[in-house]
Amino acid sequence: MASIAGNCRVLRSNRAVQRIYLDHNATTPLSRAVLERMTAVLSEEFGNPSSVHHFGQRAKAAMDESRSAVATLLGVDPSEVVFTSGGTESDNAAIRGVAEALEPTGRRHLVASSIEHEAVLNTLKGLARRGWRTTLLPLDASGIVAPDALKAALADDTALVSIMHANNEIGTIQPIAELARLARERGAVFHTDAVQSAGKIPVNARALGVDLLSMSAHKLYGPKGVGALWIRRGLRLLPLMSGGKQERNRRAGTENVAGVVGLGVAAHVAREKMADESVRLSALRDRLEAGILGHVPGTAVNGDPTQRVPNTTNISFDRIEAESLLIALDLEGVAVSTGSACSSGTLEPSHVLKAMGLSAHRTQNSIRFSLGAANTEAEIDHVVSVMPRIVDKLRSLTRVG
């Protein structure tokens, strides 16, 4: 091509706005420790972990170290951890893997909550097209799955139950231990998507009593494109991909060594900092929430006020379109998020808020603030200070139909 953006003269740089990142549930920046270790691996430890020689051994050792760090974070054994390309692959591998492994037994029923990530919901949809029966569990108004609802949904042929540990939009934490116990009583396998909880709150897979657990590196200051699936020892599932014998035959393909190492460092750092960081973040989050609720009329928090991860709050703004508020905040340098984004990046009504029984308007006027390591009190105060003006401006022009 003759012309590319690189030739283009930048006419005008953006106004020098102070950028405040409050979208850590979407992704997090790489931590310095992760970056340094990954850089070293990328530049020096290029070996293929499957190779017998020195180079292969070094790569293999780096992977092993990572596996141990992830296992420690999740309270499991390293040999039960399988590295994947991220949360979506982990969810797919868990659900498809179990569904297909149990297919000959006649267990053809799958259960999930209605606020799962698309990785779970669309995997279920795909299996439903191929003959599996699926049930999506309702939620109460605070976004929690009632154990009775699961009890009622479980059947003799239920193969698998998949319920997320913490929700990405509202941060609500599900009573996984109790739900997993109910599933186990009926002989069903239990998977939890812990992408939004691992690294934020203690996640002990054995204590939760689950069989499978998904996590992702880039939500805890690790790189994108890598994650893990914990598979309880002895659980049989069919692999997604056919190929080599990597990851003990559970995930074929030459390993993303640098990514895996990044995940390991991120898991290690997250575990070390978790106690302090969760106290700090929940204080900041509460300050933000109180500030907005106190200064902007017509606001309300969505989700359970106590059973939630420390960094997240989801707030509805009456008589506002979330899309406009999101853009207005970005122009002020404040990066937040809402609902689920579709392929072009535009916004759709939140399926999570819809499932909680909120009004159609409220599913489209809610903003998620998700805090992280670099956020300071001064940043939070700045956001609270600009909020009333931005919201007033938008409200003064909204033609409510």
Next chain:
Amino acid sequence: MRIIVAMSGGVDSSVAAALLAEQGHEVIGLSMQLYDQRGDQAFGSCCTLDDLHDARRVATALGFPHYIVNFEEQFRSTVIDNFVTEYASGRTPIPCAHCNSDLKFATLLDRARGLGAEHVATGHYARVMGDGEGRWLLKRSADREKDQSYFLFSLTQEQLAGAMFPVGDLCKTDVRAHARRLGLSVAEKPDSHEICFVPDGDYASFVATRSPEVARGGAVVDEGGNTLGSHGGVHRFTIGQRKGLGVASSPIPLYVLAIDADSGDVTVGPRASLERTTLSASSVNWIAVEPPADWLAVSAQIRHRHRAAPARVRAMPGARAELVFDEPQTAVTPGQAVVFYDGDVVVGGGWIE
């Protein structure tokens, strides 16, 4: 000043944005997602993901923010539904004109104000200017060949006050030259011609899918009411159409003269019968003048590609107007716009009944 630029991903709106940025304005690009992009419901190539990607690339290269806003619901209710209903009722709609006034300028101006901007710029070939006495005027573009003022006739004074058409003073060749000068990736991107949501041009299938009852068909009749053949739905016809009439053979070329959606009759006849000297218009928007009670001499354009012809027009009650051409015009088509000009200035316009 802060200006919202509606960016389609094409060269015109890209250059519009670039010129404003170059003049020192704080540009914010918005691209409208007009229909479901996730696959099976996608209509085609307008503002496809590739176009949105092109718009974003231009914004990134020029260093201003760009957002994609979701207008699926409004596009469906204000543009697509109208398009289908019009065809199903035997009329020939112009969705672009509805999109401009009912969607782009209506909604984007509101959005713009919410974001602290008083103006919305687009890549349209047209000009807007004050008349010095508090009235906003819409004019044809400098490039007469590309002029799009016909599609903008229904902009209100408030919408014109907020509208900017940065390429309206330029020729298309200049626009491409600017794009090359700025190194924009879209400099050589071809112009789009078709109606954006029917990129294959097959309106009949598009309408039939969304309004199945339209395909019940009817008779092709002559001016005397004699049946000459049958057809597969009134949505397949437009006034002046010559091909696909389903009439076996005729000594003279036949044209569609009238479409009656209620009876299903499509009347055909010789070219001479296509000529009309009068028409009436509804939802008339007067831009340059107050609604004239007395006959006003104008040039009237009845299609995008029609050469405006001398006529007189006067306002009628209920936002209507009646118009008399000096010379008969062929194919006055209900559903199309009639736009009244005084030289390059848009006096007003309405929908042909």
